Amino acid sequence: MKKLLFMAGACFMMASVFAQSEKFTGAMKKNLAALDTAFQNPASLLSVANNFERIATAEKTQWLPYYYAALLQVNYGFGLQDKSQVDAVADKANELISKADSLAPNNSEISCVKSMIASCHMMVDPMQRWQQYGAASNEAMEAAMVQDPTNPRPYLLKGQGLKYTPEQFGGGCATAKVELKTALDKYATFKPAGELYPDWGKDIAQGLFDGCK
Amino acid sequence: MKYITTSAFLFSFCLCQAQVKISGTVTDKKNKPLAGVSIQLKDSYDGATSDSIGNYSFTTDEKGEKEIEASSSGYLPVSQKITIAGAPISLNLLLKEQITELKAVVISAGTFEASDKAKGAVLNSIDVVTTPSANGDITSAFKTLPGTQQVGESEGLFVRGGSATESKIYIDGTLVSNFFYSSTPGVASRGRFNPFLFKGTVFSTGGYSALYGQALSSALVLESIDLPERSEADLGISVLGLGGGIQKLSKDKRSSWGVSFNYTNLWLGFKVFKQKQDYFQVPVVSQGDANFRIRTKTGGMVKYYGYISHNKTAFRTNDIDSVVLKDAFSISNLNMYHNLSWKDRIGGGWRINTGASFSTNKDDIGNELQDANNNKILISTPEFYAFKNFDLVNKGVYAQGRVVLEKKFLGLNAFRFGADYFYSNEKSSYTLYDGTKYEEQVKDNLLAAFAETDIYLTNNLAAKLGGRLEHSDLMKRWNIAPRASLAYKTGDKSQASFAYGIFYQNPERKLLPGAAGLDYSKASHYILQYINQTKDYTFRTEMFYKKYDRLYKTGFNSNGREVATNANGLGYAKGVELFWRDKKTIKNVDYWISYSYLDTKRDYLNYPGEIQPPFAASHTASFVFKRFVLPWKMGFNFSYNFATGRPYYRIAYNETQQRYLVADQGKTINYNSMGFSFNYLPSLGKQNAKVFSVFVIGVNNVLGQNLVYSYNYNHDGSRKEAVTPPSKRFVFIGCFLSFGTDRSQEAINNNL
Numbered sequence: 001m002k003k004l005l006f007m008a009g010a011c012f013m014m015a016s017v018f019a020q021s022e023k024f025t026g027a028m029k030k031n032l033a034a035l036d037t038a039f040q041n042p043a044s045l046l047s048v049a050n051n052f053e054r055i056a057t058a059e060k061t062q063w064l065p066y067y068y069a070a071l072l073q074v075n076y077g078f079g080l081q082d083k084s085q086v087d088a089v090a091d092k093a094n095e096l097i098s099k100a101d102s103l104a105p106n107n108s109e110i111s112c113v114k115s116m117i118a119s120c121h122m123m124v125d126p127m128q129r130w131q132q133y134g135a136a137s138n139e140a141m142e143a144a145m146v147q148d149p150t151n152p153r154p155y156l157l158k159g160q161g162l163k164y165t166p167e168q169f170g171g172g173c174a175t176a177k178v179e180l181k182t183a184l185d186k187y188a189t190f191k192p193a194g195e196l197y198p199d200w201g202k203d204i205a206q207g208l209f210d211g212c213k
Numbered sequence: 214m215k216y217i218t219t220s221a222f223l224f225s226f227c228l229c230q231a232q233v234k235i236s237g238t239v240t241d242k243k244n245k246p247l248a249g250v251s252i253q254l255k256d257s258y259d260g261a262t263s264d265s266i267g268n269y270s271f272t273t274d275e276k277g278e279k280e281i282e283a284s285s286s287g288y289l290p291v292s293q294k295i296t297i298a299g300a301p302i303s304l305n306l307l308l309k310e311q312i313t314e315l316k317a318v319v320i321s322a323g324t325f326e327a328s329d330k331a332k333g334a335v336l337n338s339i340d341v342v343t344t345p346s347a348n349g350d351i352t353s354a355f356k357t358l359p360g361t362q363q364v365g366e367s368e369g370l371f372v373r374g375g376s377a378t379e380s381k382i383y384i385d386g387t388l389v390s391n392f393f394y395s396s397t398p399g400v401a402s403r404g405r406f407n408p409f410l411f412k413g414t415v416f417s418t419g420g421y422s423a424l425y426g427q428a429l430s431s432a433l434v435l436e437s438i439d440l441p442e443r444s445e446a447d448l449g450i451s452v453l454g455l456g457g458g459i460q461k462l463s464k465d466k467r468s469s470w471g472v473s474f475n476y477t478n479l480w481l482g483f484k485v486f487k488q489k490q491d492y493f494q495v496p497v498v499s500q501g502d503a504n505f506r507i508r509t510k511t512g513g514m515v516k517y518y519g520y521i522s523h524n525k526t527a528f529r530t531n532d533i534d535s536v537v538l539k540d541a542f543s544i545s546n547l548n549m550y551h552n553l554s555w556k557d558r559i560g561g562g563w564r565i566n567t568g569a570s571f572s573t574n575k576d577d578i579g580n581e582l583q584d585a586n587n588n589k590i591l592i593s594t595p596e597f598y599a600f601k602n603f604d605l606v607n608k609g610v611y612a613q614g615r616v617v618l619e620k621k622f623l624g625l626n627a628f629r630f631g632a633d634y635f636y637s638n639e640k641s642s643y644t645l646y647d648g649t650k651y652e653e654q655v656k657d658n659l660l661a662a663f664a665e666t667d668i669y670l671t672n673n674l675a676a677k678l679g680g681r682l683e684h685s686d687l688m689k690r691w692n693i694a695p696r697a698s699l700a701y702k703t704g705d706k707s708q709a710s711f712a713y714g715i716f717y718q719n720p721e722r723k724l725l726p727g728a729a730g731l732d733y734s735k736a737s738h739y740i741l742q743y744i745n746q747t748k749d750y751t752f753r754t755e756m757f758y759k760k761y762d763r764l765y766k767t768g769f770n771s772n773g774r775e776v777a778t779n780a781n782g783l784g785y786a787k788g789v790e791l792f793w794r795d796k797k798t799i800k801n802v803d804y805w806i807s808y809s810y811l812d813t814k815r816d817y818l819n820y821p822g823e824i825q826p827p828f829a830a831s832h833t834a835s836f837v838f839k840r841f842v843l844p845w846k847m848g849f850n851f852s853y854n855f856a857t858g859r860p861y862y863r864i865a866y867n868e869t870q871q872r873y874l875v876a877d878q879g880k881t882i883n884y885n886s887m888g889f890s891f892n893y894l895p896s897l898g899k900q901n902a903k904v905f906s907v908f909v910i911g912v913n914n915v916l917g918q919n920l921v922y923s924y925n926y927n928h929d930g931s932r933k934e935a936v937t938p939p940s941k942r943f944v945f946i947g948c949f950l951s952f953g954t955d956r957s958q959e960a961i962n963n964n965l
Contacts, residue, residue: 027258050253050261051262053251054258054259054260083748084747084748089286125748135443
C-alpha cells in the first residue's frame with residue numbers, strides 16, 4: 001500500500017511538473033510573440049514587461065522571465081520622455097536582472113541587459129554621468145563578449161552606442177558599422193540554447209546598419 | 214488510475230468553464246487614475262497592467278481564496294484578499310505614494326549642495342572647478358552663489374554679514390583648522406586642498422544641521438571621494454609649477470591607495486606679471502599627500518587622507534607712514550593634516566559614521582622696517598615705528614574624534630545622534646624689536662553631543678529637528694543650540710522651506726586669551742526659501758534674518774595686544790537673495806546669475822557702535838557662463854562678479870572722550886571683475902589613446918578693471934592707501950597629462 005501511495009504521489013508530482021512546465025512554456029511563448037511588436041510599440045513595453053514579471057515571481061526559479069522583464073523595463077526606460085522617471089525604471093530593471101543573475105550567474109545575455117541599464121542611467125544626464133555609468137556599461141558589454149563569444153547582442157549594443165556617440169568622441173557611423181557588421185555575422189550563425197532563449201535584435205542590427213550608408 | 218484520469222479531465226474541464234473576469238480601476242489617494250500599475254493574482258501568471266485611465270481587466274482559472282497584488286514604481290505595493298467563485302469580480306485598488314528620495318521634498322533652507330547625485334544640488338563637482346573666477350579653489354566657486362561677499366584682501370567665506378571666522382570647514386565630518394594657507398597681509402590665501410578630493414559639498418549659508426557647531430554664519434561640509442574608478446597616473450606642468458601622482462585600484466576593486474606631489478613656484482608668473490609687492494622670496498609650496506581607501510565587506514568605507522606641506526614667501530611693501538621706508542614681511546609655514554574615517558552598517562538598521570583627525574601647523578612670521586636700500590633699521594621715535602620690527606612664531610596642534618550613529622526607519626525617516634571631541638593647543642611667541650619675548654598659550658577641550666531627526670510626514674511635508682550641546686573649557690560653561698527646519702512641496706517642481714537655529718561660537722584665536730568669564734557669541738537664524746527646479750533650470754530665492762548677540766568687544770591686554778574683553782557686542786543681518794541657473798534655453802550653454810541684497814550692522818571689536826562692517830557690501834551679483842564646443846574640442850568659460858562699494862573706517866581712540874570713535878570713513882568704488890578660461894582637449898574621443906593631454910589658459914580680471922578692496926590708514930590718519938590686488942591680472946597657462954585612463958574632463962577642471 002505504501003509503495004502504491006508513493007507511486008501515485010510520484011505520478012502526480014510528475015504530472016504537475018509536466019503541466020507546470022507546459023503552462024510556463026505556453027505563457028512564455030505567448031509573451032515572446034509580443035516581444036518584437038513591443039520593441040516597435042513602446043506603449044505595450046511596460047505591459048509585456050509586467051507579464052514576464054508575473055511569470056517570474058510565480059515561478060521564482062526561472063531566470064528567463066526575469067531576464068525578459070528586465071530587458072523590457074530598460075527599453076521602456078529608454079523611451080521615457082520625462083527623464084526624471086528614468087532612474088526609477090532603470091532601478092526596477094536592475095532589481096529584476098539581479099534576480100536573473102543570481103539564478104544564472106556569468107550569463108552573457110544578462111550582462112547585455114546590465115550594460116543597457118547602465119546606459120539608461122547615463123542617458124538622464126550624459127555630461128555628468130558618462131564617467132560612472134559609461135564605464136559600467138562598457139564593462140558589462142565587454143563581459144558579455146567574453147562570456148559567450150558567439151552572442152551577437154553585445155556587438156549590437158556596442159554598434160548602437162557608437163552610432164549615437166558624436167564623432168569627436170570616437171563614435172559615428174564609420175566605427176559603428178564595423179561593430180554592427182560583426183553583430184550581423186554572428187546573428188547569421190547564432191543558435192539560441194532553446195526555444196525560450198534570447199534571440200532578438202537581428203532586425204534592429206540590420207536597421208542600424210542600413211541606416212549607416 | 215482510471216479514476217485519476219477522469220477526475221483530472223473533469224477538473225480541467227471545470228477550469229475551462231470557470232474563467233472568472235477580474236477588473237477595476239487603480240487610483241491614488243487623490244482619486245487620480247494610475248497607469249502602468251502591475252496587477253497580479255499571487256503565485257499565478259494571471260494579471261494585467263492598468264491602462265492610461267487606470268483601468269485593468271483579466272481573466273483567471275484560479276479558484277477560492279486568493280490574493281491580488283498591485284505594484285508600481287514610486288508607490289507602496291498593496292495586496293488584497295479575494296474569493297474567486299463564479300461571478301466576475303470588480304475590484305478597485307488604491308495605491309499610496311511611497312516616500313522616496315526622488316519624490317520627497319528636500320530640506321534645503323539655507324543650503325547649497327554641490328554634488329553629482331544629490332537631488333536638489335545647485336552645482337555639481339565639476340562646476341566647483343570650472344568657474345573661471347574660482348581658479349580651482351573650492352571656496353572661491355561658492356563666491357559666485359548668493360549670500361557670499363567678494364572679499365579679495367583676505368581668505369575665507371564672508372557669509373551674510375558674517376566675518377570669515379564665522380564660517381567653518383569640515384572634511385568627512387571633522388573640522389579643518391587651517392583650511393587655507395596662512396594669511397599674508399592684503400593677499401587672499403588659497404585653500405590647501407585639491408577640489409577633486411571631494412565628491413560632494415554642502416555649503417550652508419545659515420540654519421545648518423545640529424551635527425555641526427562653532428560657526429555663527431556658515432558651514433562648508435566636504436565629503437571625500439570613495440574608491441577611484443580605476444588606476445591611473447597623472448602629470449601637470451604649468452606656469453605655477455609641476456605636480457604628479459598615482460592612484461592604484463586593487464584588482465578586486467575593493468581598495469586603493471595613492472600618492473601625489475606638487476611643487477609650486479611663482480617665480481615665472483611674477484616675472485611676467487608685475488606684482489605690486491616686491492618679492493624677495495617668491496611663494497614656493499612643496500606639498501605631498503597620500504591616501505588609502507578600503508571598502509568593507511558590509512559595503513562601508515574606511516578612508517585615510519594625509520597631507521604635508523611647506524611653503525614660504527616674503528615681500529616688501531612701502532611703509533604707509535613714510536615716503537622711503539619699507540615693510541619686509543616673511544612667512545614660512547609647515548602644515549600637516551591627517552584624517553581617518555569609517556562609515557558602515559553595524560546591524561539592526563544602524564549606520565555608523567566615525568572619524569578622527571590630527572593636524573599641526575607652524576608659522577614663522579617676521580616683519581622688519583627697511584630703508585631705501587633694503588637694510589634693516591630700527592626707529593624708536595616715534596615709538597610706533599619700533600613695533601614694525603617683530604618676530605612671531607605660532608604653533609598649533611589639533612585633534613578631533615567624532616562618532617555619529619544613524620538609524621533610518623519607514624522610508625526616509627531617520628534618527629541620528631553622536632558626539633564630538635575637539636582638542637586644540639595653540640602657542641605663540643612674539644618677539645619685540647628690543648628682544649622682549651611674549652609667550653602665550655591657548656588650550657581648549659571642546660565637547661559636543663548632538664541629536665537630530667528627519668521626519669517625512671508625506672512626500673510633500675518634512676521636518677528636521679535637532680539640538681546640540683557644547684562645552685568648551687575656555688568658556689567654562691555649557692550651551693544648548695536648537696535647530697529646526699521645515700520643507701513643504703508646493704508643486705511638482707517647487708518647494709518652500711523654513712529654517713531656524715541658534716549657533717554659538719568661541720572667540721577667534723587672535724582675540725585670545727581674553728578676559729575671564731566670557732560667554733559664547735550667539736547668532737539666531739531665520740530663513741525662508743522658495744525653489745523651483747527641474748533638470749534644466751533652477752530658480753531659488755531666500756530671505757533671511759540673523760541676529761547676533763554677545764559679539765566680542767576688544768581692548769588691550771598687558772602685552773599691548775588687542776584681545777576680547779567682554780561679550781557686549783551685538784548686530785544683525787537681513788537680506789534677500791536670488792539665484793537662477795539655466796542649462797537649456799541656449800543650446801550648449803550653461804549659465805547662472807546670482808544676486809544678494811544685504812543689510813547688516815554690528816558693534817564688535819573696537820567699533821564705537823553699530824556700523825556696517827568693512828567686509829559687507831549691500832549688493833553683490835555674479836554671472837557665470839560656460840560653453841563647450843564639441844567639434845573644436847574646446848571649452849570657454851566666463852564669469853563676471855560685481856559688488857557695490859564696501860565701507861571703510863579709521864577707528865581711533867579719542868583721548869578727550871576716552872573711547873573709540875570713527876575718525877574717518879568712506880566707501881570703496883564698486884567691485885567689477887571679469888574672468889575667462891579656455892581649455893583644449895586634443896585627445897578627446899581618440900580611441901585607445903595612451904596619453905590624454907589638456908591645455909588650459911585662464912585669465913583673471915581680463916579687462917584690468919580697478920579693484921579696491923579697502924583702505925589702510927597711516928598712524929595719525931593723515932593719509933590712506935587703497936588695498937588692491939597684487940597685480941592687475943594674472944594669466945595661467947598649463948598642460949596636464951594623464952596616463953591609463955581618459956580623465957581629461959577632470960584634468961581641465963582641476964586646473965582652471
